[in-house]
Amino acid sequence: SISLLARASRDEQPVRAYLGQPEFNATAREDQIGLQVNVPLFEGFGRSYQVRQALAQADLQGEALTEVQQQARLDVWDSYQALQAAISNLASHDTLLDVARRSLVAAESRYKLGVGGILELLSAQAALATASRQQLQARLEWQESRVKLAVGFGSRTYEN
Numbered sequence: 001s002i003s004l005l006a007r008a009s010r011d012e013q014p015v016r017a018y019l020g021q022p023e024f025n026a027t028a029r030e031d032q033i034g035l036q037v038n039v040p041l042f043e044g045f046g047r048s049y050q051v052r053q054a055l056a057q058a059d060l061q062g063e064a065l066t067e068v069q070q071q072a073r074l075d076v077w078d079s080y081q082a083l084q085a086a087i088s089n090l091a092s093h094d095t096l097l098d099v100a101r102r103s104l105v106a107a108e109s110r111y112k113l114g115v116g117g118i119l120e121l122l123s124a125q126a127a128l129a130t131a132s133r134q135q136l137q138a139r140l141e142w143q144e145s146r147v148k149l150a151v152g153f154g155s156r157t158y159e160n
Contacts, residue, residue, distance in 0.1 A: 003036040076152040083145035086138070093131070093138040100124070100131035 011028040107124035110116030 001038045005034040005036055007032040079149040079152045083149050086142040086145040090138045090142045093135040097131045097135045100128040104128045
């Protein structure tokens with residue numbers, strides 16, 4: 001490094017030669033100008049340590065990015081698997097609802113013919129209501145799984 005230095009001073013203090021002597025005015029003026037050159041001979045390997053630290057930070061950031069990408073892929077995979085399970089569950093509950101409807105039709109027919117009792121009819125109605133509620137719950141879970149998967153794909157960018 002190179003530095004330019006400048007300094008100016010002025011002194012107007014009265015001076016006495018000896019104690020008890022009269023004072024006389026004295027003026028002193030000093031002006032300086034200089035150039036300072038600083039050349040380091042040895043930095044103590046500071047620069048190489050800074051480079052190593054920067055490289056280590058870059059590696060750390062790369063690992064953090066890889067971890068986030070892997071977590072995003074895992075989240076999408078989990079959402080996909082949840083959607084597949086919801087689709088299967090929905091199909092099962094559709095079948096269960098169809099069976100409950102047929103059972104109610106059969107129970108109503110048996111009741112009208114006098115072969116079946118009121119308890120059988122009420123039981124078939126309760127089974128249909130339960131199957132309908134379960135089918136609605138399965139449809140809700142299917143919709144939630146679809147939205148989760150869509151959000152997972154929409155909010156992240158993936159590289160292969």
